Amino acid sequence: MDRAIVYPGAIPVDTDLLRIGKYTKAGIGALADMVYGPGSIAASGLTCTPSSTDLSVMIGAGTITAPSVMDVNTFGGIGGGYEPDKTITTCQYQNESLVRVTIPSSGATYTLFGICSEQDVDPVVLPFFNAANPSQTQAGMNNNGEGLPIRRHAGITFVAATQAPPVPEGSIIVALYTLDIPSNATSLQGIQGQPGKVFWPTIPELATQTLLKAVSTPMQLVETGVSVSIPAWANRVELRVIGGGGGGASSSSISLKGSFSGAGGGAGGDAWGIYHVNTTDGGLLEVSVGYGGTTEQAGGTSLVTYNGQTLLQANGGQGGSFYAPSGSAGASGGTALGGNIWNQIGTFGGDGQAGDACFSGNGGDGPWGGGGRCGANGGRDATRFGSGGGGAYTTVTEGTQSKGGAGYGGCVMYRFLP
Template sequence: MDRAIVYAGSIPLDTDLLLAGRYTKAAFGNLASMLYGPNVMAASGLGYSVSSSSLNLTIDAGSVLAPGVMDASAIGGNGGGLAADATALTCQYISAASQTITLPGSGNTYTIYALCSEQDADPTVLPFFNASNPSQTQAGLQNDGGTLPVRRTGAMTLVAATNPPVPPAGGCVVALYTITVPQGASTLAGVTVQPGQVFWPTIPELATQALLKASTEPMTLVTGNGSVSIPAWASRVELRAIGAGGGGAASQATTTASSFSGGGGGGDAWGIYTVSPTQGNGLAITVGSGGGSEQTGGTSLVSYLGQTLLQAEGGQGGTFYSTTGSAGGVGGNASGGTVWNQSGTSGGDGQCNAYTFSGYGGDGPWGGAGRCGNQGGRNATRYGAGGGGSYSATTDGASSSGGTGYQGCVLYRFLP
């Protein structure tokens, strides 16, 4: 790192001290780039708490490392000082006290942004030499008691918005958290706050078993469509997708067949994939819905950077192939898995001419197939399982529905 050199007997200049500050800032900036990589944003502290009586979100004190410049404007003055220097540098920005933000409303997803920039602070009345009489001092530049800032500080202001604000001059905008406020909500009670990708593990965490524990936790179950952010420490993700079960066949009193088939189970894809916390907006997850009576279940899939990583199709619904025959739904296909791609279990056949069968639904990975039932097939009870077929109706012309297939799911776990 650079250091200022001074000599005994020389007259110290304002630029000597200002340059010493620049050398120090450059040294810490280069060290931060070595630790985190160039142009990487990292946050420390800045914990949060939500209000149970309003739409207020409080962010604790903390700091951010982010791209900036040496000096966006001249520093010092009064005939001296240093000119602005636009040299790119990793800079530190500090929030010395907690800040409370009121979210603009409900029914929207907001991001908490830190607007990071350097500001001149601590206005002070400084003593200056009187050129006409050096033994006397002046209070301020013109002896008028005027103040001058004596500290240039990296500071941050927090805002909540749906789109990134315009970066301050010489500074940057850092996304800290996202929060989805349900429509009509008047408080943040029970609302989940999702940390951004800037919260990296600390060196003590990396040096202990904390990271190992995080990567060996049980897989997280997802039962609805959505997205998942990639932690800063992760380089891979383990995924498993289960397609939804198909619905069982319905029975009608006017149908010759008297025993009806079950729906097929959803496919099952499992794999491990490379990801990056600095690329894209995380994993996009789609979960298939269970098929209704005689309907095919929905497909479950996970995509990243616009490409599907793996998918599991839903099982087909139970069907009739003739007036005296009812075939069980075929299990869903699976693709994209690097560990396995397993087709779902087919549903049980219902009737073939004079022969009748059970008409149970196809099991999912954890069982749960719906059984065939009098005047209505039974619904499946576990992820990916098919519904059971119905084998009678109450009156002539009436219909008894087949059982509903159970929805699919996605499981994930991030790995170093």
Template sequence: MDRVIVYPGSVPMDTDLLRSGVYAKEGIGRLSEMLFGQGAVSARGLVCTPSASGLSVTIGPGSIVAPGVVDATPFGGAGGGLAADPTLLACQYINPQLQTVAVSSTGATLTVFAVCSERDIDPAVLPFYNAANPTQTQAGVGNAGGNLPTCRTGSLSFVIGTSAPAAPSGGAVVALYTFTVAAGVSTLAGVVPTAGRVFWPTIPELATMTLLQAATTPMALASSSGSLTVPAWASRVELRAIGGGGGGSTSNAMTPADGSFSGSGGGAGGDAWGLYAVNPATGTLTLTIGAGGGQQETGGATVVSYGGATLLQAGGGAGGAFYSSQGSAGGDGGTASGGTIWNLTGGYGGDGQSGVGTFSGNGGNGPWGGGGRCGNIGGKDATAYGAGGGGAYSASANGTTSPGGAGYQGCVLYRFLP
């Protein structure tokens, strides 16, 4: 951090004081970049309270750290001062008191935007040195009595709309809250704003959260495709992906000698497990959950991607099938890739028929069991994530089809970590 040096007896310059302010701003800015990351935005306070009696919201006191520049315009003046400095820097902008902002439209989802800018304020008539008469001072430059601003402040104003306003020169626009206003209403009673991801926890909050998250958070279950938002406090995510189980094989004969009597079981889905780095500013995790396979069908693959790249993938188990009129081999287990802890191939489905000999064509068990049992005139469906369906044996009459059991869908287990 830079600091101004002065010496006894030297003539003080306006730039000595101006540079002290600039150096302080730069020091706070660089420290903010170390804490939040270069280009990051952080907000604190600025509580949004919708009006229960009209169409407006009140924004409370608070502050924002956002990208800006050292000085977009010359700092100081009246024959001296510092030139504008476009060096990029994390800057602090403050809202010292309540501000009420009107909502101009209804029937829309609106966003509260904070406009971060610097401006010169607090004008005053300043005394100036009179070289012609050192015993007297002049009122303003040239004794003209004119006002000059005495403070450069990083300030916040607020705009509500469906799109962001233009950013001021050297400043930024930050989305703080979103809320939906029904068409034709006259008040915002019942409206609940949703805070954006710029409201980071404080260091004491983060330290407490770190211990709690590391010690107590169990893995959560995702059983449908979608996305996961990375919390502001998270730096890692633990993921376990299970592929869908394969379906069991059908049968269409009454006895082994008649032909396709005993179907095989479907294979279980693959199992990939790992730990991965994440960044709250990068985006969301995308989950694709593999479906369970129908009779004699392969289960779907379960995939987790992040930032456009696949993190880990668990393939679906293969369906049981007859490879000949009197031969039915159990489905292979699904493969897995991308795991940093393990990549396990799913269990095989049980074989069914081999000539006139028959075996138990049960479905392969998933990580929590649940493989479908082979069944008379219909295999049993799997009952746990990633498990394979059971094969069918026998039929009500030769040539009729007894269905194989369905495989069970895959899933993703996850937990975010500090």
């Protein structure tokens, strides 16, 4: 932030003091941009209390921070000061006391607007230097006895209307509250003003309430495809996606000479990460959840997209199968990509038959276990998200098929963060 420099013995001029105010205004604007983001509008305080006796509300003290011009009019006295400065600067406007605002009528939805502008106020008859008689000051400029404003006040006036009214150059209008007034209402008893998006959480609120709530709230579980809206306070989202588990291999033999013992299906991949989101772009999180594979089929892919871009993806585990008439190796787990915490490949399914040797073709466990075990005359289905189905061994009659167990579907979990 700029600061004025003065020197001993130098003759002060009006701009020496005026530029201190300009530097301060610019510095406060830069700080507001750091807190809220450049060009943002923010309101603090300005409580809205509807009347229980008539159609009016009381607006409390508070401030609005909004982008406007540095100075729409000359800043300083006649023949000096600074020329108008149309540079866009984030400005702070203040309401210092309770203000009553009348609602024009009932039977409509009204918006309570704050009109932010600067005015030169507090006229005072100032002493001026008298060149003709330095020992005697003049009362006002040219000794005219007229007062001059000594303060440029950035204030707020309020109006309730169904649409935004026009405002003068250099002013800005901000929608603060909306009120739905029933027909024939004679007071605002029981009516609450709905605050607009300009009321941001304070830093202490974010640190002690929103943040703690966000990090302590369990992640939401999604088992089917869905579109998820982003809450106004969120800037990030934590996501974890699990692919669907693959199905186990079937059996068609009662002898080790044939396809006797099938391998287990692989578990789905597992991707986890935290991503930035923006509440102003209207985007949604589009969630797809992978299905569990049936006998010898791969599981489906789980993924999350945002504004058309895939954030992270977990592919389904492969289905168990026989690579030869009497050979069945465990199915591969699904791959994962896009996670910035981790990308884990799903667990392999257990091996089944390898010639005359037989193994336990259990399904691959998902993150929470649940792989289906191998089973006589049919593999067992998986029981937890992303796990693979068990392989089958033996069949009732040679040449008939006993099916492998089904894989369990994947899932998506999410949690929004400040």
